[in-house]
Amino acid sequence: MSEIEAGQAVIELLRAEGVEYVFGVTGLTTNSMVTQMYGREDIKFIDTRHEEGAILMAYGYSKSTGKPSVCMTTSGPGTINLAGGMSLALKGRAPVIAISGDTAMEYIGRDGSQAFDLVNIFKPLTKMAVQANNTERVPDLIREAFRVAMWGKQGPVLLDIPRDLLDKKTLSDQILSPNQYRTVNPKNSGDIQSVTQAARILLAAESPLLLAGGGVVDGEASLEAVRLAELLDMAMVPSYGHNDAIPNSHPHYVGSPGGRGSGEAHEVMDKADVILALGTRINQGSSSWDYSVINEDTKIIQIDIDPIEIGRNYPVTVGIVGDAQRVAQQIIEAVCEISSTGKTNNSWKSEFQSIARKRIQRLQSERTLNSDPMMPQQVFPELTKALPKGSMVTIDAGVAPGLSYDRISFEEPRTMFNYAGQGALGMGFSVGLGTKLGRPERAAISIHGDGGFLYTCGELNTAVRHNIPSVSIVLNNNCMGAEKSQQKALHNERYVGVDLENPRFDQLAEVFGAKGYYVDHPSEITDVVTEAVKNNVPSVIEIPVQEYFPPSAPTPR
Structure with a gap:
């Protein structure tokens, strides 16, 4: 048994858990860990353009594979930017481990630069949030993070590591396997x-x-x-x-x-x-x-x-x-x-x-719809023709993508991903990227409205740089649909903040170096989606659709 750099020990502990990607934005407080992935093929750092993109990709990876995932962020606002995605991981029961590099111990509790009480900020959004206070405790806390994230009802964990616990420090190279410190694949029987x-x-x-x-x-x-x-x-x-x-x-x-x-x-x-x-x-x-x-x-x-x-x-x-x-x-x-x-x-x-x-007949009756721009319901019969078997479909929040719930058929587990009760607009693109990294042999499709897509479309750059070939479909109705529907029904059509002016999403994709498509007739959808999947490059398909605010599905009472 010998000593290795503390940052390297962290990476080896992650590899023991089978971690193949670490998602994040590098920073001064994480360099001792991030640089240990230099030149490695067994574990790669996926550098995103925003920390929220990192944790959403981690979420997609975990939900598509059933495995734990890791994101790594720097002190203060860098880690605080994880909050939205962390709440999705909590609601969606995803074992995402966030490792936060924090300011040095001497600045914590003194209102130092980028010093915040990250543990208490994230306690309501995690199964466990804890700060390391000693270099020798770091390996045990990493193992604890995986144990907590994977046990029972799975969920996210935050491990905060002040930088001075790792910088220029060493740890033992003894790395335990997961079955030595946690129950692997437990199957609890009932009474x-x-x-x-x-x-x-x-x-x-x-x-x-x-x-x-x-x-x-x-x-x-x-x-x-x-x-x-x-x-x-x-x-x-x-x-x-x-x-x-x-x-x-x-x-x-x-x-x-x-x-x-x-x-x-x-x-x-x-x-x-x-x-x-x-x-x-x-x-x-x-x-x-x-x-x-x-x-x-x-x-x-x-x-x-x-x-x-x-x-x-x-x-x-x-x-x-x-x-x-x-x-x-x-x-x-x-x-x-x-x-x-x-x-x-x-x-x-x-x-x-x-x-x-009766449900099948109801949906079949939608095939008679004919309008210009097309009704959003017209998209789905053509889209489903093009989806390869076992495709992974991520559905962003929004009225138009929400029509997917009743109109896309799923045959296998771990092929449908959504906002899981958390409800945030804009999660779809980055989650879709994570699903593709998790199961690269399958097609990964994400369905968005125009409002949601612009939330995290900067991660198109991440998809292009890391060659993550997901296909994003933007149903563009030029509005925030749910909010406009409510303002129409309950607020006398006093529309505020709901009508959008958008770029051409296909052209936006091309600017980032991705492939863009523009489809304005239902008959083109099947061929375009088929081509986008086959091309195996990051792609965006814009489909202009009518405003349509469907009523909620009827209930017996």
Whole structure:
């Protein structure tokens, strides 16, 4: 055992966790770490043009791979710029570790230059925020950061390291493997009695429904969710924002709930006498946290990795704490012990499939739309023709991109990414870049409105410099759609700050060195998207669309 430079020790600790990219903007307080990546192929520094772009890319990387990611920023405002993306990682349950190089210890607590209480700033936005106060503690705190980020309900961590703990310091070259300091891929089983009770309730149900949440994606439980649905003739609905939890082409799939989802999903949820909420807290977007969608008489069996979430938003008949995949396997086994063939329910199956067909017919009727500029609904039938199998689609906030929730089909987990209840406009572009770095063999498409795209379009430079070939589609309606819709409906059309004057986004892309396309007719969309994906370079496709403010999906009450 020998000593190595402290900055190098940090990088080797990251490599032990399989980290292949560090996202960030370099600074005076991080140079002792950043320079240790010079010339290396096993770990690369992706230098972004703004710290928010860095953490959003890290988020996309983690959500597309299920692996932890790392961003690295400098003191004071450099790290504070992470706040927006950190809140997305918290809401989106992403294991993002932010390493902040801070001012030297002697300046902390004295209102020094760029000295802020970063730990307390970020505590509300992280699972853990901590500052190192001793060089020898740095390796333990890095390991702690990964342990906290990856355990249970995953989430972000901030580790603040004052620069004088690393500059001109050394640490041991002994690097532990992750399984020596944290549980790797834990699969917690549920309580056996509760599992048996759940199985009996499901077998007795007349109109059961499986609500598949983000825990199904994170726990790799999609196959088990489908197996349960088939075993018990359950309707399948993903929780809002997690359409990729279950294959949308499956005959038991009805549609996605939520204001931007489908009324048909709401109708089936209302009719269910038992809801198996698998890997979900039953989020606000799915149900509004009232009884407008879920029937007050419905029995709920809730499974979640976090005990705090059980019964938090609705009373439960059975609550089970555990990993979604493992508990689903337990319920399958318990059902088969009672009835080896499960339960056939032709009447209910016929009913929910009839409702699902109404959704398909509704969407097909949109193919008759014809206007100039095109209606945003006209984009999606043509877009879906061009998406390669397994494409990763990031949906930015906004009215026009929000139409994707009901109009793009997802067949595999970790292929749909969005604002996850955090709701910030502009996350889509950088998150899409991160997904492409995470799974470079797949196409990465991000869908934006014109308002959202300009938030972080400076990262086009990052995409070009690092050759990250994502395809960005900008649905340009020249307005802030959600806000204009509200000003129209509730404020007597007194429009303030909602009508936008934009550059030509295709030309903007060309200025950055990316490829730009301009599409003004639906018939061109399929060929242009196909070409952009095939070219394998950073691309922006601008599609002018009409202003359209859709009503929320109808609810039973």
